[in-house]
Amino acid sequence: MTEPLLKLAGLGKAYGQVDAAKDINLDVADGEFVTFLGPSGSGKTTTLMMVAGFTEPTAGGISLNGQPLDPIPVWKRDIGMVFQHYALFPHMTVAQNIAFPLEMRGVAKGDRRKRAEEAMEMVGLAGFGSRLPKELSGGQQQRVALARAMVFKPRLLLMDEPLGALDKKLREHMQLEIMHLHKNMGTTVLYVTHDQEEALVMSDRIAVFSNGRIEQVGSPRELYEAPQTKFVADFIGETNFIAGKAQGCNGAGASVRGLNGQLGAPLQEGADAVLAVRPERLKVMNGAGAAGGNTLTGTVKELIYLGQSRKAIIALEDGTEVAALEQAAQAEATALEMGSQATLSFRAEDARILADV
Amino acid sequence: MTAGNRTLWLLIPAVLLIGVCFLYPVSWLLQRSVSEPVWGLQNYITIFSKSIYLGVLWNTIAIAGATTILCALIGFPVAYSMVHARPWIRKLLIFVVLIPFWTSILVRSFAWLVILQRGGIINDILVGIGMIAEPLDIVYNRFGVLLGMVQVLLPFMVFPLYSVMARIDGSFFRAATNLGATPIRAFFRVYLPLCLPGLGTGAMLVFIIALGYFITPALLGGRGDTMIAQLIFERIDEFGDWPLASALAIVLLIGTGLLFAIIKGVSKLRRGRI
Ligand SMILES: Nc1ncnc2c1ncn2[C@@H]1O[C@H](COP(=O)(O)OP(=O)(O)O)[C@@H](O)[C@H]1O
Ligand SMILES: [Mg+2]
Numbered sequence: 001m002t003e004p005l006l007k008l009a010g011l012g013k014a015y016g017q018v019d020a021a022k023d024i025n026l027d028v029a030d031g032e033f034v035t036f037l038g039p040s041g042s043g044k045t046t047t048l049m050m051v052a053g054f055t056e057p058t059a060g061g062i063s064l065n066g067q068p069l070d071p072i073p074v075w076k077r078d079i080g081m082v083f084q085h086y087a088l089f090p091h092m093t094v095a096q097n098i099a100f101p102l103e104m105r106g107v108a109k110g111d112r113r114k115r116a117e118e119a120m121e122m123v124g125l126a127g128f129g130s131r132l133p134k135e136l137s138g139g140q141q142q143r144v145a146l147a148r149a150m151v152f153k154p155r156l157l158l159m160d161e162p163l164g165a166l167d168k169k170l171r172e173h174m175q176l177e178i179m180h181l182h183k184n185m186g187t188t189v190l191y192v193t194h195d196q197e198e199a200l201v202m203s204d205r206i207a208v209f210s211n212g213r214i215e216q217v218g219s220p221r222e223l224y225e226a227p228q229t230k231f232v233a234d235f236i237g238e239t240n241f242i243a244g245k246a247q248g249c250n251g252a253g254a255s256v257r258g259l260n261g262q263l264g265a266p267l268q269e270g271a272d273a274v275l276a277v278r279p280e281r282l283k284v285m286n287g288a289g290a291a292g293g294n295t296l297t298g299t300v301k302e303l304i305y306l307g308q309s310r311k312a313i314i315a316l317e318d319g320t321e322v323a324a325l326e327q328a329a330q331a332e333a334t335a336l337e338m339g340s341q342a343t344l345s346f347r348a349e350d351a352r353i354l355a356d357v
Numbered sequence: 358m359t360a361g362n363r364t365l366w367l368l369i370p371a372v373l374l375i376g377v378c379f380l381y382p383v384s385w386l387l388q389r390s391v392s393e394p395v396w397g398l399q400n401y402i403t404i405f406s407k408s409i410y411l412g413v414l415w416n417t418i419a420i421a422g423a424t425t426i427l428c429a430l431i432g433f434p435v436a437y438s439m440v441h442a443r444p445w446i447r448k449l450l451i452f453v454v455l456i457p458f459w460t461s462i463l464v465r466s467f468a469w470l471v472i473l474q475r476g477g478i479i480n481d482i483l484v485g486i487g488m489i490a491e492p493l494d495i496v497y498n499r500f501g502v503l504l505g506m507v508q509v510l511l512p513f514m515v516f517p518l519y520s521v522m523a524r525i526d527g528s529f530f531r532a533a534t535n536l537g538a539t540p541i542r543a544f545f546r547v548y549l550p551l552c553l554p555g556l557g558t559g560a561m562l563v564f565i566i567a568l569g570y571f572i573t574p575a576l577l578g579g580r581g582d583t584m585i586a587q588l589i590f591e592r593i594d595e596f597g598d599w600p601l602a603s604a605l606a607i608v609l610l611i612g613t614g615l616l617f618a619i620i621k622g623v624s625k626l627r628r629g630r631i
Binding site: 052053054073074075076077078079080081083084085087089090091100101104105148149152 | 526528529531532533534535536537538539540542543546547550551553
């Protein structure tokens with residue numbers, strides 16, 4: 001395994017009694033796109049600010065290329081950053097903004113202009129150089145911020161909810177653009193968002209934050225298919241939880257209320273647990289089918305038409321509501337009716353048994 | 358425009374006030390300055406050709422300019438602290454900066470006199486602890502004038518600066534350092550330019566008010582620190598020379614107006630990006 005570009009080791013930041021970030025461990029490889037995903041207040045910004053150098057850690061350390069970053073001041077770290085509200089200098093033109101990091105590095109004027117122009121071209125803003133930031137739309141300002149943060153070829157690019165201020169359509173467009181830039185430039189990116197869809201679309205790997213800690217790190221697929229904690233299963237995508245006691249824990253599998261699933265993480269026999277299964281992994285049958293392995297029976301409570309798919313909410317006997325998603329053609333074949341009985345079944349490998357905290 | 362026309366009557370009191378209290382006296386002064394002793398510009402020619410008058414004009418500009426610069430140098434850190442201090446310290450600072458407005462300017466100038474004169478508190482202490490053998494001349498000179506004027510005019514610098522600084526987002530400075538600027542370069546290249554509107558407004562207020570200052574230079578200044586307002590008073594009070602005094606007043610008015618126009622023009626140019 002090659003040396004990681006960025007290494008966060010036991011990183012923590014306490015404000016008095018409050019741990020804004022605690023015991024953050026993460027290795028980021030050169031060229032990787034890693035996203036911090038988590039609800040508001042979960043410590044994503046704090047962690048990013050420690051990497052940028054704006055916030056001093058109270059525990060642990062950060063190293064870049066094997067060198068500890070802690071003694072290096074912000075302006076010498078060579079880490080680009082796109083701020084949440086862009087922080088474009090309002091008294092400078094677009095070209096001056098983009099050339100600013102080059103100016104600070106003593107790049108000669110002619111060279112500066114050339115590289116700024118290349119950067120503007122890269123983000124599709126050729127010809128906008130003499131405008132002021134306030135004369136640009138939100139998406140254009142976003143691009144200027146991106147160009148400014150990349151023009152000096154930083155070792156690492158940080159972005160804190162860079163698309164938060166844009167409308168949905170533009171946001172999706174910019175997601176693709178940022179991904180393309182990342183691929184073309186090969187820059188390593190640390191990206192912060194609270195939008196799980198955005199994280200799934202853009203990232204090589206995602207670190208899920210909760211209460212100042214990293215809950216799980218993995219590829220989008222790993223996090224979605226094999227969550228290790230209830231929080232992760234709940235935060236990413238939609239999940240059904242069936243609560244009970246963990247039984248028959250045997251290393252790889254376990255069961256809850258007689259339903260079998262994979263173990264997400266080691267679990268004590270008899271501990272409070274949930275079985276987590278995604279709506280699209282449930283097979284739906286009309287009527288009360290034979291009770292058997294991994295089946296659930298209940299009453300159809302709601303049918304939600306979603307165009308290409310149809311969601312059914314089924315209430316089990318104990319009142320637990322379970323959502324099942326079927327593709328349109330399949331849904332027509334199943335032909336559920338409101339208030340009638342339905343049976344759901346799933347494979348043990350599609351379900352996760354997780355500690356219920 | 359209709360909405361504007363319908364509310365125009367709201368301006369009547371202001372128009373009356375300006376007409377009666379400003380335009381009328383000013384045109385009266387203007388007329389006297391060009392019609393006595395005979396019609397012509399003789400009073401203005403006197404002002405711009407005699408060295409005592411030119412000296413006073415220069416004094417006025419120099420004292421107002423120095424006051425403005427000192428107010429900027431002292432006011433900038435004060436405004437900055439006010440923006441970044443905890444709420445109770447901010448309140449305290451605002452209170453301290455506003456104190457000068459609560460006492461009469463005459464009382465304050467006399468107070469400075471008591472403190473600064475040869476037999477005053479400062480000299481007594483300095484001589485008492487043996488730091489100096491002879492009392493220092495720290496009043497009845499330029500130093501005394503500037504001290505008094507800066508104290509009075511500081512709020513006019515601090516508050517415009519404060520209101521501009523309070524609206525500058527911290528992320529600009531952070532972005533600058535992140536992009537490779539040392540804190541000093543980030544200050545001069547990003548923070549200071551963003552403060553310029555406040556600095557400009559403050560400087561204009563201080564300079565223009567200082568141009569017409571009277572009591573402070575009269576009480577705390579020496580013979581060489583006479584300002585134009587004092588000269589006007591002297592011409593009328595001692596010599597009853599209304600025509601020349603009127604011409605001086607018009608010079609002050611036109612000078613101030615010119616300055617105002619120049620500053621406006623410059624800031625417009627800046628906004629239009631040269
Ligand atoms: N300067 C600070 N002083 C005190 N608490 C802070 C400070 N900055 C952040 N926090 C706290 O740390 C926690 C994490 O904040 P943050 O990293 O901004 O979360 P996120 O970016 O995930 O929304 C929050 O509870 C927040 O209130
Ligand atoms: Mg945040």
